[in-house]
Amino acid sequence: MQATRQTWTVVIMAVILAGLSPITASVLPAVGAAVLFGWLLAVQIAAIRSFRATIAATNVRVKPEASRARANTDLPVTATVERPESEAETGITVTFPKPPTAQPASAVDRRITLEPDETHATTTYTVQIPVAGEFTLPKPKWSISDQYGAFTETHVGGPTPKILLSESVARNLHVGRGGAQVTVFGEHTGTHTGKGLIPEKTRPYVETDPANWIDWKATARLGEAHVREFETESNRQMRMIVDHRAKMGIGFEGEQMTALMYVRDVALGIVSTAESADDPIRLVTVGDDGITNLIEGVHRSTQYDEIRQRLLDLEPTPTNGPTSTVELDHPESARRLVRDLGDGESEFERVVYAFATATTSYVQRLSSDPLSQAVRHERANNTSTGVTIILTDDTERSDIWKIARVADRDRGETFLFLAPRVFYDPQGFDNTERAYEQYLEFERFRERLCRLESVTAFEVAPADRLQAVISGRQSGSGSSHSRSEGSARRTGRTQPSVSGGTIDG
Structure with a gap:
């Protein structure tokens, strides 16, 4: 309980009266001081009782418009404060805080004030969180004042509904190659040429085909321009392996935007793409000691929902936690x-x-190199042709290279979605030049992976941080652009540079 300015004014008056009593040799000032102190005590006792009764009788409701929504979109939340007329003597202000990861927003709409004698009020505000995951709305904060305005009380309590945010269409989620954004997900309803998810076959390039449909890998191998067609109704098996080891929990302090959260956004988008094409998808999630989830690929819509839920439930496995x-x-x-x-x-x-x-509970424990072993386990137990999708970071490049080499010898396509650590390391931006060099090193590694016949690698990064690195060195990026062009000449296909641009192929 806190005293207001009005209360302190009364206290000062009482002290002054008490001090005047010996000076004036009169008991009247002392009596006046005693009356004021007695009144304050009575008001305080009454305030305590009314505050307790108000908290017990007041009903606060918080209801999001939907329990599941898309990340980086406005989710309306309706809040209501109600109390009986018998407990309407006090004034109440209830504030509904936003989650720590939500975008900044005005607090005006997130506040309800009930003046004395008011019993009901409602407000609707919006919450916008840029990445996917499960989030809990914080408990409402109350500020209660008594009918005289002498005392106030603060209280934290009320409902904390959970919301599940699925794949993000956030402008801050970048999936691409060499700093250029590419489209990985989207609706597709038949055989088409160009960019898609499941490659079906290659055919010679004809004049009516747009140049950006050219498959540069096939062109370099076959000696003439070819394009690759995609069969989206093929019902071919998709295997998605998601790394959620402790290292994926790295993120910038205060923002709680971790590598796992961005990688999960990509995974959720892939699930939606598979569902729209009715492609079965098999989910494998990997923790520090082995496989934590294993869901067989089927066509039921409930199975896609279960995969989404498992992805939303993922957290980085504890470094030294119990298992x-x-x-x-x-x-x-x-x-x-x-x-x-x-x-x-x-x-x-x-x-x-x-x-x-x-x-942390495991479906299957793996002794070492859990991601590599999980991929080998999938190869040994699933020999059918399909698409393998691996989502991880770039810290274990030797293991990733080994995985890619093995995948290149198998039938089917492998897609690698890599989160460059430089964009998630809290100290990664202390030196822009060093961050730029680290990104160039990652880009060289990604290009090396893409030279493998059946492997395609993408970067997954916060768009604003990626742009900050590129913009910070834009004036000095000529040498890196030359190196990228040299790589393209050696491989016989167009490669994007870290200065941006359009991706061909």
Whole structure:
């Protein structure tokens, strides 16, 4: 409970009166001071009782328009404050905080004020979060004042609904090659030529084909221009392997934008693309000690929803946290059920919640190099031709190269979505020149991967940070552009440079 300026004014007056009593040799000032102090005490006792009654009787509701939505879009949230007339003597202001990762927004619409004698008010505000994931709206903050305006009380309490944000159409999500954005997802409803997801066959280039449809790998191999057609209704198996080891939790302090969150955005977009084409997709998620999720590829819409939910539930595995000795078929689903205990009041609920969220359960344990072993496990147990999609960062480049070399010898296509660590390291932007050189080094590695016949590699980065690095060295990027052109001449195909531009092929 806090005293207001009005209360301190009364206190000062009472002190002055008490001080005047010995000076004037009169008891009247002392009596006046005693009356003021007594009045303040009575008001304080009444305020405490009314505050407790108000908190108990007031109903606060927070209801998002949808429990699932897209990232980086405005999600309307309706908040309501109600109380009975019998408890309407106090004034209440309830503020509804935004999640830490949400975009800045005006606080005016996120506040409800009930003056004395008012019993009901509603407001609608919007929440915009730039990346996918599961988010909890913070508890509302109350400010209560008594009917005399002498005391105020603050209180934090109320509903904390969860919202699930799926694939982002955020301008801050960049998926591309050499700093240039490419389209990876989208609706597709038949055999077409050009950019798509599942390659079907190559054919000679004809004059009516746009130049950016040319498949430069096939052109270099066959000696004449070829384009690649894509069969989107092929029902071919898609295998998606998502790395959520502890290293994927790296991100910039204060923003909580981690590499895993951006990679997950890409994975969710791929799931939507597969669903629109009715392609079966098999999900494998990899933690520090092995495989944490394994979902077989089927066509049921419920299966696509389950894959989305597993992706949304992913968190970086603890570096040195406890691991469960029980191997579960659906560890993330089990943990999600237990997470509902997080708001529980009993000691049992809190203990179970803490244990469940600190423990990582594995479908299959792998002794070392879990990502490489998971890929080998998939190759050994799934011999059908299909598309393999791997989402990770670039810290273990030797392992990624080995995976790519093995994939190149197999039938089918492999897509690598790599999060360059330089864009997520909190210290990565301390030196712009060093960050630029690290990005050039990553780009050379990505180009090397793309030279493999059946491998295509993309970068996954925050668009604003990528642009900051490129813009910071734009004036000095001529040498890097020359190196990129030299690489294109050696491989016989157009390569994008880190200065941006259009990607051909």
